[in-house]
Amino acid sequence: MKAVPGPRDALTDVAGLLVGHHHALDEYATLGSGAATGCTVVRAPGGVTAAVDVRGGGPGTRETDLLDPGNAVRQLNAILLTGGSAYGLAAADGVMRWLEEHGEGIPMDPADPSRVVPIVPGAVIFDLPVGDWHIRPTADFGFLAAEAAAEEFARGSVGAGVGARAGSVKGGVGTASVVLGPGPAEGVTVAALVVANPVGSVFDPRTGLPWAIGTDGPERVGLRTPTAEELARANALPVKGTVLNTTIGVVATDAPLDPMGCRRMAITAHDGLGRAIRPAHSPLDGDTLFALATGRASIPDFPLPPAFPKDLLALDTICTAAALCVERAVLDAVLTATPVADIPSYSSLFPR
Numbered sequence: 001m002k003a004v005p006g007p008r009d010a011l012t013d014v015a016g017l018l019v020g021h022h023h024a025l026d027e028y029a030t031l032g033s034g035a036a037t038g039c040t041v042v043r044a045p046g047g048v049t050a051a052v053d054v055r056g057g058g059p060g061t062r063e064t065d066l067l068d069p070g071n072a073v074r075q076l077n078a079i080l081l082t083g084g085s086a087y088g089l090a091a092a093d094g095v096m097r098w099l100e101e102h103g104e105g106i107p108m109d110p111a112d113p114s115r116v117v118p119i120v121p122g123a124v125i126f127d128l129p130v131g132d133w134h135i136r137p138t139a140d141f142g143f144l145a146a147e148a149a150a151e152e153f154a155r156g157s158v159g160a161g162v163g164a165r166a167g168s169v170k171g172g173v174g175t176a177s178v179v180l181g182p183g184p185a186e187g188v189t190v191a192a193l194v195v196a197n198p199v200g201s202v203f204d205p206r207t208g209l210p211w212a213i214g215t216d217g218p219e220r221v222g223l224r225t226p227t228a229e230e231l232a233r234a235n236a237l238p239v240k241g242t243v244l245n246t247t248i249g250v251v252a253t254d255a256p257l258d259p260m261g262c263r264r265m266a267i268t269a270h271d272g273l274g275r276a277i278r279p280a281h282s283p284l285d286g287d288t289l290f291a292l293a294t295g296r297a298s299i300p301d302f303p304l305p306p307a308f309p310k311d312l313l314a315l316d317t318i319c320t321a322a323a324l325c326v327e328r329a330v331l332d333a334v335l336t337a338t339p340v341a342d343i344p345s346y347s348s349l350f351p352r
Contacts, residue, residue: 002182003324005178006179008177010191011177015254018044019153020146021153022145023159024162029130031343034131037137038141041145042081042193043078050292051263052288054287055273055280055288057281057283057285060085061121061122062092062120063121077099077119078104078120079121080142081122083164085136091142092120094138094140121290124246124248125247127164131341154173155173155332156333162340165240166333166346169343170337170343172195172336172338174196175329184316185299188253189254191251192269195249195333200278200279200285207226208349210276210334212328230349246287248286249289249326250291251289251292251325251326254294254296256295261315261318265315269289270326272326
């Protein structure tokens with residue numbers, strides 16, 4: 001697969017998608033006190049085709065059944081990724097309020113365009129022990145994140161990633177994109193945004209290098225081999241002590257995929273988690289990936305036998321790219337995260 005990063009190397013390289021964060025973070029936050037949580041909203045003005053794939057054993061989600069390809073609704077207006085465990089799903093109410101105020105949603109009354117029902121699926125991470133257990137994203141968080149959504153957005157310890165922990169180090173929000181080269185999906189953009197909060201490890205205890213460099217190598221992001229002293233310090237960190245974790249995110253393309261194609265993209269994108277996190281999809285995680293297709297790009301016509309869908313070869317390439325983008329997005333989350341509540345970041349342990 002020939003591909004190059006998009007201009008932002010971000011989810012918003014898929015034209016028509018916007019990302020916004022809102023969080024509460026106190027400088028003095030600890031494990032158990034202060035504010036350290038937030039949410040991230042992906043907005044899709046006008047609606048996009050979507051699907052979802054849930055692989056973890058302990059998911060916290062909203063409206064995922066709606067995205068079954070066999071069900072009636074075929075588009076969504078926004079996705080909520082949030083901290084606060086199940087409490088954080090309240091932030092979706094604020095996203096819906098923002099969308100309703102701006103006329104975004106399924107039109108329900110031809111005589112009154114203000115009568116819409118916004119479709120806002122969501123997924124949560126478990127971050128309650130980071131900061132005060134009782135400070136969680138509310139509907140206002142979701143409203144403000146939707147309001148902030150733009151093509152340019154921050155990554156690292158922001159939004160839904162503020163309270164995230166990736167194994168023994170700080171987790172966060174990461175993103176990546178590729179534009180596909182010559183082949184059955186030439187010119188198509190594929191991208192991912194991930195909130196990394198797994199119970200599993202994100203770096204190799206033998207070398208200190210992230211698992212997520214497996215496809216590209218450490219040189220692509222300027223990583224060096226850690227010293228023996230740095231490795232010993234990192235390996236001495238306590239393992240993550242919570243029974244609920246979860247990595248959640250969004251993969252997207254501008255290809256004209258139908259709901260079944262989106263579903264296949266979501267399924268394959270989970271391969272990226274398996275490359276970047278060990279273990280992934282555990283009984284202690286609720287790993288959930290949403291898949292979106294804006295349909296703004298076209299796919300070259302490659303003739304196939306009539307038994308196969310016309311976009312099969314393009315879909316295969318797009319799925320391969322989605323897994324790569326998720327792998328890179330996890331790496332981006334780990335490398336851009338900064339310490340919160342005395343949780344060390346990878347970059348503080350292994351400075352470049």
